[in-house]
Amino acid sequence: MQVKIQPSLRIGTILLLFLFTSEEACAEPIIKSVKLIIQPRNEVQRSANVSLRCQAEVSHSPGSHHNYKYLFYKDYLPLNTDQTNATDNIFSIPDARVGHSGKYSCDVVIENQKKASSVKDLTVKGLLTPVLTVDKLRLTEGDDVTAICAAEGETGSLTFFFRDGPEELYRKSTDSPKVEHKLTLNKGTVNMFCYYSINLGGTVDNSNNSNVISVHIQELTIKPEIKAMPSTNVIEGDIINFSCRVDLTHQRNSELKIIFTHGRTTLDLNMTQKDYQMMAKANDSGEYECISKLGVVHKSSTVNITVKELFSMPDLSIHPAEVFEGEHFTISCQISSFASERIQREDITYVIFRDKTPVINYNRYSGTAGKVTNGKYMCMAKAKGISKESWTVLFGAKVLVSKPEITVDGPVITDEPFWIRCHSVNGTLPITFSLKKNNITLNRTKVFYSHEANFLALISSPSDISSYFCEAENNGQVSIKMSERLLNVTVIVPVGKPLLTVLPVPENIEEGNDVTLICGISKGSPPIRFRFYDSNHTPIHTTEVQSNSSSFVLSRVNREKSGNYHCEAFNREDMLSKSDIVTVKVSLAKWKKVLIAVFCMLLVVLLVLFVVMGYKAKRGKRKMAAKLSVKPSSPKSDDSLTLSLTHDTLYSTHTVEVNNKESVWSERPPDVADQDSLQSQNEGDVEYTEVVHPQPVDPTQIPLRKGTDTVYSELQTSQGDPEHINHQTLLEYAELNHDLPDPVD
Incomplete structure (x- = not known):
């Protein structure tokens, strides 16, 4: 049997095959793996040639061609980027150095795909030995020498060190394989060498030491000689002469400077041709130094001077230590010691000052404490041209406490605690305040930072407020001051519970009657505000009166006025009190009741007549x-x-x-x-x-x-x-x- 294929079917088959082959041809490549190979091995000696080969295993369609992009990394930092159509690429490191040691990896990129290799370690052994050179082998103290330490061909982060035996002369970090620096040497002979270190991602390797070079330095003989005359031990007031000398017979002296100092104080900037003279004082004891300076070279010599006090610093004292206004006080000025070999006690004169103004030319002053005598006191002692001042003492006569004022903040409410404030305008602190009630001390406090005290009190009736007063004292019983009694204070008695009265009585209220609501309280300070409410809790009347009761009339009430009524009374918004609820029931008027009764009777009579007439009518038929x-x-x-x-x-x-x-x-x-x-x-x-x-x-x-x-x-x-x-x-x-x-x- 022979099967014939239709032409349309043949065309479809061809198209399908074409599409299939086209998809295959256009399929994206797949990077299966990426490998980094270090050749000849991962650990090499200095000067070896190292190759890093990055290989990629890629799956792709037959006949397809793609560009490969290779990226190499050292210690996760990019090195270079290379693009080729080969499946591997090589990064070369000729004449490798220790600085090339590190962690290497590579990436392969094809179109939108990227894949990385694993990280490989490369270790290069052997640092170069540096070479040290200098421009001079003989120097004069203070001259500079240029030293060069070189490790040609070495790469990486290097730190160079210049040393003289154990002493470090200089160091510098650089990426260059050579360091040049000018050094100032101050010794007779310096045996100088250098070396360098390299940082390899957390580890540091040191090179061998370079060659040693001996540099000879000729010392400058400019050390000064210092003298103090007449002696290093003097008495306050004596004259001291200091001299600083440098032998410049065989020296260059055009730039030489001699500086004279005492501690951190420079006394003279150039003593080459002269001496330094001064009068000794008690605080002049200590070390004196002559410094000779030639260029960058410094030489120094010191001498210690001891100065004995001619007399001690005067001491100012006030007796008694605390004085109130009107009391007597005495100020005295004394010295504790003097140099008897130079002066006698009678040779010392005194002046007492108040606010820098002389008060008396003597060492004792008496006066009466008051505002005039208040101020800053100090005294001065003089002898042999030496004057000394005492420390300044602040003197102020204490002020007796003034009569205290007693007040309260805001109105006072009975049976509620309130604060009483006692305040004195004047008075030296500390002040003791006492709160009293009818000569009975209720509380006492001592204040150190203000002129007032606050006390908590309580009253049960308005008349109790006038029984309070306070006392203040700051010098015992002699300074007690008593305030006035607490008067002119608003005392509020909270309102009692209101009683709501209804007239006529709620059971006898008929339509058309006038109903009077009376709201009264048993106690409360006027003015009193009364407020009446209906059964919907809606205010129907508010009034303020000076009495303890108020009324409101409901005119010609109807049955809609029936309900629950209550009232409120208050003399402050936070002192509101409510009455009990009173139920008001408005009944029908009497004429309406009579009319309803008559109407009902008529209905009954008519009904009886209707029944009787109906019955008779039925019997007759x-x-x-x-x-x-x-x-x-x-x-x-x-x-x-x-x-x-x-x-x-x-x-x-x-x-x-x-x-x-x-x-x-x-x-x-x-x-x-x-x-x-x-x-x-x-x-x-x-x-x-x-x-x-x-x-x-x-x-x-x-x-x-x-x-x-x-x-x-x-x-x-x-x-x-x-x-x-x-x-x-x-x-x-x-x-x-x-x-x-x-x-x-």
Whole structure:
């Protein structure tokens, strides 16, 4: 069987094959792995040639060509970028140095793909030995020598050190393999060498020491000679001559300077041709130095001077230490020692100053403490041209405390604590304040930083406020000052619970009456604000009075005014008090009650008349004939008799059953003649029940019935014998009027 291929199917197959081959041809390459190879090995010696080969394993479509981008890193920093179509690339390190040691890696990037190799360590062993050179081998003290330390070909972060044995002369960090520096040498002979260190990512390697070079320095003989005359031990007031000399016979002297100092104080900048003279004082003891300076070379010599005091610094004292205004005080000025070999005590003169103004030329001063004598006091002692001042003493006469003032902040509220402030305008601190009530001390406090004290107090009635006063003293009992009593203070008595009264009494309020609401309190400071509220808690009246009660009239109230009323009283917003709720009920007016009673009576009378007239009307309309049929109610019954009464109009039969039992229906009394007839026959009493069907006005409206409706009523006799029944009597009581009810279905 031969299958023919439709031309359209052939074209579709060709297109599918073309698309498939196109997708294969355009498929992106996949970088499977990247490897870094260090050649010849990971650890080499200095000067070796090192190659870093980055190889990539890539999966791609046959015949496809892609560009490969290689990135090399040292210590995670990029080195270079190279682009080729080869699957590997080489980064060369010719003549490797220790500085080339580190962590290497590479990345391969093809189009949007990138893959990194693992990190490899390269270690290069062996640092170069540096070479030291100098421009001079013989120097004069103070001259400079240029030293060069070189490690040509070394790379990396290097630090060069210049040393003289254990002493370091200079150091410098650089990326250059050579350091040049001018050194100033101050010794006779310096054996100088150098070396360098390299930092390899956390570890430091040191090179070998360079060659040693000996440099000879000729010392300058410019050391000065210092002398103090007449002696290094002097007494205050003596004259001292200092001399500084340098032998410049064989020296260059054009630039030589000699400086004279005492401690950190420079006394003379150039003493080459002269001496330094001064009068010795007590604080002039210490070390004196001559410094000779030639260029950068310094030489010095020192001498120690001891100066004995001619007399000690005077001491100013005030007695007594604390003085109040009006009290006497004394100021004295004394020295503790003097040089008896130079002066006598009588040779010393004194001056006492107040605020830098002389008060007395003597060492003692007396006065009365007051504002005039207040100030800063000091004294001066003089002898042999030497004057010394004492320390300054501040003197101020203490001020007796002034009469305190007693006040309160804001109004005082009974039965609530309040603060009483006692304040004195004047008075030297500390001051002791006392709060008293009727000469009884309630509290006491001593203040050191202010002129007032605060006390907490409590009163139960407004009259208690005037019993408080305070005292102040700062010098014992002699300085006690008493304040006035606490007067002119507003005392507020909080309002008591209000009582709401209603007039007339809530049970006797009728519509149209005026109702008076009276809100009263038992206590409270006027003015009092009263506020009345209705049952909706809505304010209906607010007033402010000077008395303890207020009223509000509800004019001509109606029943809508019934509800719960209350009032509030307050003499401050935070002292509000509420009354209990009073229920007001407004009843109907009396004339409305009478009118309702009369109306109800009329309704009752009309109803009675209507019933009576209706009943009479029904009796007058009774027009009917009755048929009586008597038959036993049951074939087996010998003590009952059934009477059938046929209403001509309704075509219904009413059956009356006579039984010796008592009937539950209403009883109609028989006529007198009938009673006699019944009694003569010794018959028992007979009870009758009447079932009445009212006759419709229009006989045509009477619904048709399939048969005769019969209603049975049971008649009972005492004997239970049917033949004893008086038929005539039954017939008479079986009469029906015209208002018989409709038949019962």
